[in-house]
Amino acid sequence: MNLSSLLLERAALGRPVRVGLIGAGKFGSMILSQAQRIDGLHMVAITDLSVSSARESCGRVGWPEELYSARSAGEAVTSGKTFITDDVHAMLSCPEIDCVIEATGHPLAGTRHALACIEYGKHVVMVNVEADVMVGPILAAKAREKGLIYSMAYGDQPALICELVDWVRACGFELTAAGKGMNFEPRYRYSTPDTVWGLFGWSEEDVARDKLNPKLYNSFTDGTKAAIEMAAVANGTGLDCPENGLAFPPAGLHDLARVFRPRSDGGRLDSPGLVDIAASQEPDGREVANNIRYGVFVTFKAHSEYARNCFRQYGLLTDPSGWYASMWRPFHLIGLEASISVLSAVLRGEPTGSSKEFRGDAVATAKKDMQVGEMLDGEGGYAVWANAIPARRSLALRALPIGLAHHVRLKRAIRKDQIVSYDDVDLVDDDDVVALRREMEDRFRPQSAVAAE
Known part of the structure; x- marks a missing residue:
């Protein structure tokens, strides 16, 4: 400070x-x-x-x-x-x-x-x-x-989440989950640059005044940016992405500790130690009360009855058991x-968050059925959205990272919601970046992926 x-x-x-x-x-x-x-x-x-x-x-x-x-x-x-x-x-x-x-x-x-x-x-x-x-x-x-x-x-948001994760660990609590808020409904997944402004809630005047890029903001809306950021947080903190991608459970401030705890204790997480998103809207479009749309959060667990009692005495927002609590920052100012x-x-000489390992990946996933010869247009476009999955699963699927899914041609047909693989596309250009990605995959290959092979 x-x-x-x-x-x-x-x-x-x-x-x-x-x-x-x-x-x-x-x-x-x-x-x-x-x-x-x-x-x-x-x-x-x-x-x-x-x-x-x-x-x-x-x-x-x-x-x-x-x-x-x-x-x-x-x-x-x-x-x-x-x-x-x-x-x-x-x-x-x-x-x-x-x-x-x-x-x-x-x-x-x-x-x-x-x-x-x-x-x-x-x-x-x-x-x-x-x-x-x-x-x-x-x-x-x-x-x-x-x-x-x-x-x-x-x-x-990724750096701010890393800061909160560091706070939890430096205080000696048991980290349960980390993530951010976001305006999301399941139907947003298939948004395109043509439909985004209606979903984002901004007027034509807003867009024209600030010269806003529809493809960029569509990546916020369709969940791609969330996948990118949460996979980056996983790589910077040692947390994991959910096996099948982010679940986007709706949750307001008072429910963070209840929702982002393991299913075994009544929450929505398959296991502790995951990243995910607190959606600020219910699937039917109703706004979640006291949502954290612009903020970031962590949930954590008390290690003893004494710490649990302190959570209550000092007014932390906890789950019904009092064992799980949350900490958040309500906004980010980029x-x-x-x-x-x-x-x-x-x-x-210190980073404010930095990728330490290859633990999560943001992989290209089809927004629609596509045929041989069609082009992928990258983040926020018409063709693909990004799914945040564990790196070991990405490697097993030979999944195409969203960053390499721009201006590439399909050589095999793919189905809506199918994860695109390297084998589905022709990577013609950008050999230097592809080579660096391959070097990273080899050098930072998760041990679980090595064992599976």
Whole structure:
């Protein structure tokens, strides 16, 4: 809880924390809105495919134009201004930059950017959960081998869940489950970019004002983003994904400890130690009272009668038995909080959550019956949704990770709700990312999968 003090001490020595940002979309814009207000943090460079769009983002969040007028990263370092470019290597070759935030949301580009950051000796804050769930464990390992930090982004839900998990374990409680809230009904699973705004509840004016991407927001609605994030949490915490994917049980704050406990004790979990989602709507569309739609949570168990009594005495929300309790955070502010990860990496040498093992996977699953020759269009599209399953099951099925399910052609017909396998598709391009994924699968293969073979 001393990051701001540590930052001011460093700034007083004339050594601000120097940062680069890749991707000036919604998440990147939120980062930029705060960066100008943090004494001792200097946004040296912003890289985006569209320089003009990045400039628009800076203007939209209140930056004076003079602030982003530097003509090179070197000039930005000496002047205190910001350089905007479409050349990632022009940013990464700046030796003074300490940490880079990858916020493109594109799994293939994000993977390549993270590898380049590590090669250039930069800490990485990986907003790009799409890339992290696909190859995060091996990216984190490569960073560690170079003495660098590879971190989840604080403010995004996976990092906040990892923080709560750490709290449970550091307090000595028995961790039962972890997850987040989400607006979800079973019918949302088959949402497309054409139907998403009606389900999301935003008007045409909202969409136009903020230039919202329907495919991105459809990935939130159809459960894909939830699968990606919960599999990433599994990889960062040692928890497991449910055998057949996330169940999305409806639950409000007062019911978290009752619902997210094992079935043997009256709950909805097949076993303790799982990730899942607390749906904020019932299957018929009724809103759950006191839901946690924007928040994150953990449930945990008392180890003794004494601890159980303390739960009651200090007002924890528990299950009817009093043995299981919950802790939560009611909101997440994504990019508005991401500086915590940057400062933690640079000033403390600690990630705010990081993939340690290959325990969960987010795999492509058909939204409809599809024929040979049809194309998969990736996260949030018309063809597939992502299911969060144990990595050992993914490997046994040769399941196609959702991050590799974009612009690939089917060579076998598949049925609605069928998990797509590598054998069902032609992977033509992206050999480097596919090779890295294969390397991760081999290097981090779960022992249960090895035993099964």
